[in-house]
Amino acid sequence: MRRCPYCKVGIVGDLVKCPLCQSKLTGTGEDPCYPKFEAQKKRSIIYKIQLFLAWMLLIVGIGLDFMVGLRLPGYPKLHWSLLLALWLMVVEFGIMRQFKPGTGSAGKVTMLVLLTIAGWCVTAYFFGFMKITVDLVIPSALAAMITAHFVLAMIDRNGNTMAHLLAGLLLAVVSGVICYFTKTKMPLAWAVCLMVSVVLFAGAVIFRGRAVAAELRRRFHI
Numbered sequence: 448m449r450r451c452p453y454c455k456v457g458i459v460g461d462l463v464k465c466p467l468c469q470s471k472l473t474g475t476g477e478d479p480c481y482p483k484f485e486a487q488k489k490r491s492i493i494y495k496i497q498l499f500l501a502w503m504l505l506i507v508g509i510g511l512d513f514m515v516g517l518r519l520p521g522y523p524k525l526h527w528s529l530l531l532a533l534w535l536m537v538v539e540f541g542i543m544r545q546f547k548p549g550t551g552s553a554g555k556v557t558m559l560v561l562l563t564i565a566g567w568c569v570t571a572y573f574f575g576f577m578k579i580t581v582d583l584v585i586p587s588a589l590a591a592m593i594t595a596h597f598v599l600a601m602i603d604r605n606g607n608t609m610a611h612l613l614a615g616l617l618l619a620v621v622s623g624v625i626c627y628f629t630k631t632k633m634p635l636a637w638a639v640c641l642m643v644s645v646v647l648f649a650g651a652v653i654f655r656g657r658a659v660a661a662e663l664r665r666r667f668h669i
Contacts, residue, residue, distance in 0.1 A: 449474040537566040553611035560592040586640035597647045609662045619644040
């Protein structure tokens, strides 16, 4: 056991400095008291490296945009570095969600899809392809998200995915109904998304009816 010559206490483990006064300990160290999480340490290093690269890319982009005056061809008034900052934020929030402990796969998928849709909508507004985004990209992303949630709900025995599945189904159905009543002709992608939502809800009721009923009772207190 190591000892602190100033605090006059014994310190178990393999510490080199006293946790009280930070003085160098004397004596022979022992085995660590707590296990070292090497995998978590490696993930932390990888996250810090990519965060440094993201900041470097952002600073260079802002410098080229605002100080050098570099513009994208065909968009002389567009400050593209702001869109770059937006997408870097989307990527960073997505990565942070992946590293956050206690977050299930369904939550990660939901956050990633919603952040991507938000970033894509802002980009589409400035570049002028908002129509194809609303008519094709958003319904396709929603259909893919609820399909992934359905698969996860079928293999999840803890019931943590059902809430995300039902929320995604509700979002897709409400959006599809709004699109149906606000457009003269419903886009094919929205029609497919709406049909996929209804089919997957029926599948959830058939295969996991008790989990669906339990989730509805918990959310609506019925």
